[in-house]
Amino acid sequence: MSEPENAGGVARPRPGGLAPVFVSAGAILVVLAWLLVRGDDELFFGYVGGPIAMAAGAYACLRIARVRLPRPVHRFWRRMTLVGVFLLVAALVAMLRANNDTGMSLQVAVPTLAGLGLLMFTFLALPGRQKTPVALLRAVLDGLTVAVASALIFWYVVFDLAPEGTSLAARLVAAVVGVGGVLLLVIVGKAAAAPDTAVDGTALRVLTAAPVACVVTTILMIAGDDRSRMALSVLVLPIVGAALAVSAYLQRRALDQPAGQPVPASNRSLFNLLPFAAVAATAGLVISVSAQDMSGRQRTVIIGALLIAGCVVARQLLSLRENTLALRGIRRQQDELERLALSDNLTGLPNRARFTVALAERIEDDQPAAALLIDVDDFKMINDTLGPAAGDQLLFQVAQRLRAQCTAGEMPVRLGGDEFAVLLPTDDPAAAEAAAGRALQALADPFTVGEQHLLVHASAGIAIAETGATADEVLRNADIAMYAAKEAGKASWARFEPRMRQDMVNHAMLAGELRAGIARGELRLLYQPIYDLVTGRLHGAEALVRWQHPERGFVSPADFIPVAERTGLIVPLGAWVLREACAQLARWHATYGDRTVESVNVNVAVRQLREVGFVDEVAAVLSETGLRPRNLIIEVTESSVVDGWQVRETLRALHEMGVPLALDDFGTGQSSLSLLRAFPVDVLKLDKSFVDGIAEGADRGRLAVAAAVAQLAEHLQLKAVAEGIENQEQLNRLRDMGYRYGQGFFMSRPVPADDYAALMAADPVRA
Structure with a gap:
């Protein structure tokens, strides 16, 4: 069954959208309660929370994936559903083998690694601003730096702290999962910090809980005491399931929010510093190892080399700061130029170019769309009688009223002169006609321009974006309908019908x-x-x-x-x-x-x-x-x-x-x-x-x-x-x-x- 739609044609979450969140949160509470009263032979019940929470998270992702969304967002949540399914399998295996295995078994690791790998691919596939070869090479180098550093740390530090009797296979599985978790943390963190991501940014930030929980759990599974290992082993998958459910809910809630301006990049994300942190951690590790296994002269050479590396890193950090400041200024200028290019100076509304781009994007993504074209009747007479300054004041007030009456998802624009338009996220004729009536009613009350009280009317044309139509065709159809409304007596609206085009041709x-x-x-x-x-x-x-x-x-x-x-x-x-x-x-x-x-x-x-x-x-x-x-x-x-x-x-x-x-x-x-x-x-x-x-x-x-x-x-x-x-x-x-x-x-x-x-x-x- 498909999701219901609001008047604008955008999918609206059904009542009960918080149910997966409540279920996953309840699973966490149940596990916490079990940890307080558990017995030595009741491990099976401690792992029950994992499948419940993961099932709730996977179901939440499935529901949002079934909503009509732009293609990149739809693909993202469809893949996240598969991530939830892999981790659900891992949770079920962990529950069934709870009384047989200690640590992370191979049977649990395989679906876990599959889920983490798919999660990594899902975030790498998100559309981003930088897709150049240099940017990709930079990302690969950052990943290698973090991977090598985390592998060394796991090998020399975590393994030394592992309890006696831990098998080599368990250590290797833990190391692979841990290194993968660190890499995933870098990828997910950078994607969540990006200012122009297609998916809701808050939802992405919530998903960073998954790699963080993975890394912490892996460390404690090897190096922690029995109590911490038990707590994290039964809590990690419920936490990940809750993160999936919460992020899906945040994405669903974002559907009802009006489209806003993109948030400018801050470039202050801590994830950009992870490669440098990895270098610093590796340097500390080398110093620690060399202090135990080498002679004084060798240690001196190594420490000197590390000091030189530290100076290079510090120099790179300073360059990074300078580049960040320069890029911030460039992006501010780009944002201002983009704003000027896509907005109307007089009214502050988006202009024709922005309208055409937004309409084309909705059509390309197979989303419902309609154009409402509005023309002020007899504006030339007002402009000629009262002067251009009064005409500009009137147009500004018209823009303000159109902006105020628009609902979530609707975008008012000024096309030029006394022509305005509203992009409607709907393909329902009744909803589009209601929007037209609402807009004309908003302009029906008298306007005050200087000392004059002006009664202004407008004519409107409606055009629904049909399958295969282009943005220019939809706008042209709305223009034809608007002229039909004027010929019918003005101060009214008309919805485009194919015969109108034939009339125009005739x-x-x-x-x-x-x-x-x-x-x-x-x-x-x-x-x-x-x-x-x-x-x-x-x-x-x-x-x-x-x-x-x-x-x-x-x-x-x-x-x-x-x-x-x-x-x-x-x-x-x-x-x-x-x-x-x-x-x-x-x-x-x-x-x-x-x-x-x-x-x-x-x-x-x-x-x-x-x-x-x-x-x-x-x-x-x-x-x-x-x-x-x-x-x-x-x-x-x-x-x-x-x-x-x-x-x-x-x-x-x-x-x-x-x-x-x-x-x-x-x-x-x-x-x-x-x-x-x-x-x-x-x-x-x-x-x-x-x-x-x-x-x-x-x-x-x-x-x-x-x-x-x-x-x-x-x-x-x-x-x-x-x-x-x-x-x-x-x-x-x-x-x-x-x-x-x-x-x-x-x-x-x-x-x-x-x-x-x-x-x-x-x-x-x-x-």
Whole structure:
């Protein structure tokens, strides 16, 4: 049965994860109690604690090995499970032969050495920072130094202290196990002291108990008295089993901790000094032996040689200290450079590079992952209105809120500009959607920037990392989903679906065809008549662009206008509409003279208004066509007006030029009345949704809004135009309310230029 997962997709330990720790600790207590009350013929019961504790340790390692982990960590704990199995076998053999053997028998030594050897290999196989040939040679030399020194010490000191009657085989087994334990202590200790180990560092430090217990036990088994030998022989395997259980528990607990920054290397580990300690111990041993077996002159030569060796060692220690200080400074600089390269200076969050690396690592290790991409809606307007400094303050506060709402395992980042992301350690769509809702809710409360209180919303896209996907693909999918959320109305989230990519491909293809269509002249203009509702005569015309594709046929503006706005093609498209509409009005003036309508209405997108040369472009078109500024009415939406200072300056310049400005779809925005004070408007165009509601039995609220707009226009001396008139009853009511002008299918659908010319030449339409 697999481990349960938390909301982030990271395996969470089941309740009862401390059970192996309690079992192994209980086994140690039982052995200690037995040592206090034991009898001479009860050795079997003293060794019972070993198999119990080792079984608990092996089981704890097995459970953590079955959790979904990065590959190096998974391999480590899988091998540690085998270590526990070998030592469990040694414990069982020791228990069964407790009343037959004294010391360490060959039957116990074989599985013990196998377990220690596998433990040594497991720690050597851990991924580390240094894998160069020089580093490996240095490690081999350190190991040989420690091995030779410990072997000499065992041979000349420990063996001399062994009780009489100890067999040579027992001494050799003890020596091999003891030397192996010392070597293992060096390997395990250095791995535990490393700052960048893949396995939890605290868990590795606990595992140093195993080689320490092995060395101490071996020494006491040979050189200790009967009581100490008995105590250590029955306690060593329970202690090792408890170390395995505790380290596995610490690794399991680390799964619930948020990923932090790596701890900088201190280089103060005592294990780095073991080779020098081995040299010193060997020197002392040589002096001791030479004092007994050699003449005075020989002893003098040996002591002198050892003094020279001591000076060399001291010199090496000083060099080691200097190198340590230099490396510490270099590593501090490397850490700072890495921090600068992988973090955002403004917010302190990780940046795009760090996000991509972390996401790629999770995908490579077969861990669940999802990307949550967040974009602040209308940030450009805030930045343009309040200035870049206020914009930076807002982005910093957004980062702080995203950081605060993230749970364990989630990593918030700033990708750039007003784009943020959160790396989610989950592949559960429901969990990812909950994280998206949590993030957007955190940004829903007003922000305080200087003296301004800003209500900011954001749009988010979710992408789950599927099998075989790359980090770039996941991020791209999240970006596609985020744009889908914006198109759906902003302030919401959307989860990526494959059809979204196809929609993007279709949009891209449509954009390419639109660009070619503009160049090939596939676009044409229709003109919807605007009538005087009192006299019934033509008053003006609204130019509407249409696209007759050679293969697709008629393409609806609802399909290609959003594509044009997203890709920037709205600028050349709008320029063509402006020029063609003005040129057509000039031709009508030349043909029909005074019977020609005075003006033509042209819709202008916000992207066009942001163009620096748009005002000059309008002036050039009017000059080329011979029209006066009042002959052109620029229609803009309420959202365009509030886009930023650049748009407002463009509109003011057009108004000062004498070009009338019409506010299209009036009444549908959130700040319509306030716009009338700041915006140089000349025409209000009542949105069709309100016209639909003024017939008999219709919505009284919309009826009231329609009447209020007419009164407001009259009070402000603005021209009011009603859009979307579809029947006589609507026309009559609008006229009674005070609307002088209107357009809609009831009077006329949009028509080609020639048909519109025929309407001008015909008798006036009677209302």
